[in-house]
Amino acid sequence: MNDEVAPILSVKDLTVEFPTDDGVVRAVRGISFDVRPRDVLGVVGESGCGKSVSSMAIMGLLPKSARITGSIKFRDRELIGLKPKEMRAVRGRQIAMVFQDPMTAMNPVYRVGWQLGEAIKAHNKHFDKKQIRSRSIELLNMVGIPQASTRVDNYPHEFSGGMRQRVMIAMAIANNPDVLIADEPTTALDVTVQAQILEMLIDLKDQLDAAIVLITHDLGVVAGITDRMQVMYAGKVVESGTAEDVFYTPRMPYSIGLLGSIPVHTQDPGAGARLKPIGGAPPSLINVPPGCPFSPRCPLSDGTLCETVDPPLLRVGPGHLAACHHSDKLAAMEDPLRLFSAVAE
Amino acid sequence: MFSFIVRRILVSIPLLFLASFIAFILVVNTGDPLEDLRTKQNVPKGQIALQEHRLGLDKPFFERYFSWLGHAIHGDWGRTVKDKAVWDQISRSLGVTLKLVVFAEICSVLIGVTIGIISAVKQYSWFDHGATTGSFLLYSLPVLAVGSFLKFFLAIRLNRLLGREKNPLLKTIGESTANFCNVRKPQNCGFIPATTDFLTHAALPTLTLVLITFAGYARFARATMLETLNADYVRTARAKGLDEKRVILKHAFRNALIPVVTVVSIDFGGLIGGAILTETIFEWKGMGRVLVDAVTKVDPNLLLCWFAVTAIAVVLFNLVADILYAVLDPRIRL
Numbered sequence: 001m002n003d004e005v006a007p008i009l010s011v012k013d014l015t016v017e018f019p020t021d022d023g024v025v026r027a028v029r030g031i032s033f034d035v036r037p038r039d040v041l042g043v044v045g046e047s048g049c050g051k052s053v054s055s056m057a058i059m060g061l062l063p064k065s066a067r068i069t070g071s072i073k074f075r076d077r078e079l080i081g082l083k084p085k086e087m088r089a090v091r092g093r094q095i096a097m098v099f100q101d102p103m104t105a106m107n108p109v110y111r112v113g114w115q116l117g118e119a120i121k122a123h124n125k126h127f128d129k130k131q132i133r134s135r136s137i138e139l140l141n142m143v144g145i146p147q148a149s150t151r152v153d154n155y156p157h158e159f160s161g162g163m164r165q166r167v168m169i170a171m172a173i174a175n176n177p178d179v180l181i182a183d184e185p186t187t188a189l190d191v192t193v194q195a196q197i198l199e200m201l202i203d204l205k206d207q208l209d210a211a212i213v214l215i216t217h218d219l220g221v222v223a224g225i226t227d228r229m230q231v232m233y234a235g236k237v238v239e240s241g242t243a244e245d246v247f248y249t250p251r252m253p254y255s256i257g258l259l260g261s262i263p264v265h266t267q268d269p270g271a272g273a274r275l276k277p278i279g280g281a282p283p284s285l286i287n288v289p290p291g292c293p294f295s296p297r298c299p300l301s302d303g304t305l306c307e308t309v310d311p312p313l314l315r316v317g318p319g320h321l322a323a324c325h326h327s328d329k330l331a332a333m334e335d336p337l338r339l340f341s342a343v344a345e
Numbered sequence: 346m347f348s349f350i351v352r353r354i355l356v357s358i359p360l361l362f363l364a365s366f367i368a369f370i371l372v373v374n375t376g377d378p379l380e381d382l383r384t385k386q387n388v389p390k391g392q393i394a395l396q397e398h399r400l401g402l403d404k405p406f407f408e409r410y411f412s413w414l415g416h417a418i419h420g421d422w423g424r425t426v427k428d429k430a431v432w433d434q435i436s437r438s439l440g441v442t443l444k445l446v447v448f449a450e451i452c453s454v455l456i457g458v459t460i461g462i463i464s465a466v467k468q469y470s471w472f473d474h475g476a477t478t479g480s481f482l483l484y485s486l487p488v489l490a491v492g493s494f495l496k497f498f499l500a501i502r503l504n505r506l507l508g509r510e511k512n513p514l515l516k517t518i519g520e521s522t523a524n525f526c527n528v529r530k531p532q533n534c535g536f537i538p539a540t541t542d543f544l545t546h547a548a549l550p551t552l553t554l555v556l557i558t559f560a561g562y563a564r565f566a567r568a569t570m571l572e573t574l575n576a577d578y579v580r581t582a583r584a585k586g587l588d589e590k591r592v593i594l595k596h597a598f599r600n601a602l603i604p605v606v607t608v609v610s611i612d613f614g615g616l617i618g619g620a621i622l623t624e625t626i627f628e629w630k631g632m633g634r635v636l637v638d639a640v641t642k643v644d645p646n647l648l649l650c651w652f653a654v655t656a657i658a659v660v661l662f663n664l665v666a667d668i669l670y671a672v673l674d675p676r677i678r679l
Contacts (some may be wrong), residue, residue: 019364020354059584061580061583061584084589085588088586088587088588089586090586091583091584091585091586092584092585092586092587093586096584097579097584099581099584101577103575104576104577104578105578105581106578107578107581107582107596107599107600108600108674108675108676109599109603109673109674109675111599118582118585118587118595119585119586122586122587123586124583155675155676157675157676159573168581171581171585172584174585247381
């Protein structure tokens, strides 16, 4: 990858905590990553692992009660602690976001052209009505909405789910952002539409020279299109590397568990036909136990080191990091992907 | 939209007939309108029979109902037991009630919704806690208590303090000064003195109604506003880089407005029946007083006309609520 290029977005030791009546929820517990121009970074993990919270932290959209520490730098400019007005100038202009559910993410009472225009106007105060309208139509054309010049006057409920997500993407790219965060952009869509939307995102990335942070729990989504990916678990990054690194030589049992949860098509009805779920559930983020957060569910857990010392994220190969005390064991295994089924048998 | 309105009006017609029939059953069974006359001594039998005939009491039930209905449809609402035109009395009272409730309702909605929005935006702030406490306090106070309190402790004391017992600043009785404008006092007949007279009379009952009504709207507006403030599209609006004022007003408030407007217009239909207790405390001759008088004096035609007017108002404002809903929410097609 283009490691020599300076990162456009650089997150260091980011932690996010929410004080609640039951205790402090430590949603993000020290994550670091860099996004370089034109990169596609895939962030995967199950619900509640901190994927969305960290992206909301980057956007500055977390509720006031959230306690954020660490550093989020956009082109060497620290975003944490920016005044609301300064943060507004970044939001939608330099970093934009596409949300999960296009059914609820658009305001039902305004026409899509109005909502697009609002996004344009927010960062181009000098635009007049005509310019805004022609730019709105241009954006709808860019995201592949047919008859954009009439569709611009429709309400969100007059669009299908996939078309709405296209409109949401048009809204996000309205001001040519440098970083586009897509938080589960295809989860709420039909499978047939998912691929189209992803393809379009990648096309737009090339057109706009933007970097994309693609948050998903679907490894299939990540596989084809990301340059780098990171696996998150219990508010931490547990493995990061290229998609090939993580898919073919995973060095963290949780990544293997996730891979085992994808349905595979195979000619041989005996092998790989059954999904191998990861037993148990992620730990509560209120009182995170010491040691590796995955150890209670991990077939490799040794019961001593794993349950007392949280493994640091260490280099296991060129550009490949993993947080596991036993990544060397995985490296030595002939077929690490069979780790979970080996236990089951 | 037009065909919806026509359809709704057509559906309302059988509804109103049904309502009038039920009202008629209730009214007929309220009591004997001529009880006073019958219990008095030395009233000739013929006179009672005459009155019975005039009020239609001598006819069988259905004949009585359809006779009343036939006249009512033609705008003839009949005469009271005391032989006065029913419609004159109802229309006068309706005017008095409207003067009271329209302004009070507008104030309640404006104050309530404003407080609700601020409470929701600053949830759990001192303002929110204060507004919640105050709202529940006023919401749970009976009108009787609020009205009497204002009358005796605010108005009468204030007037005494200002030394204006003879010509009080805040009037506590009636909707206007009796014989305020007549030949002997021509200076009182202009617009300004008449308005001033009305305002000094309206201040207390309006305040009473506002105090007991706005709290409900404040709570309702707060709840709907909290819901829309947490909606995904509000997050989208923030993600666009819009300023907070625009996010709150154009996105959250615009959507919170939909249920609020619906509830307010339905409430308004109910207000036409009059504010019985407030009108009684301040002795306004509005619709509420008419109802009380008509029930206590067992005046069938007056009661039926009251029922008809309030039923039409409720049906009409429900229609208004539906239309406003469709206007405010493009997803609703009428």
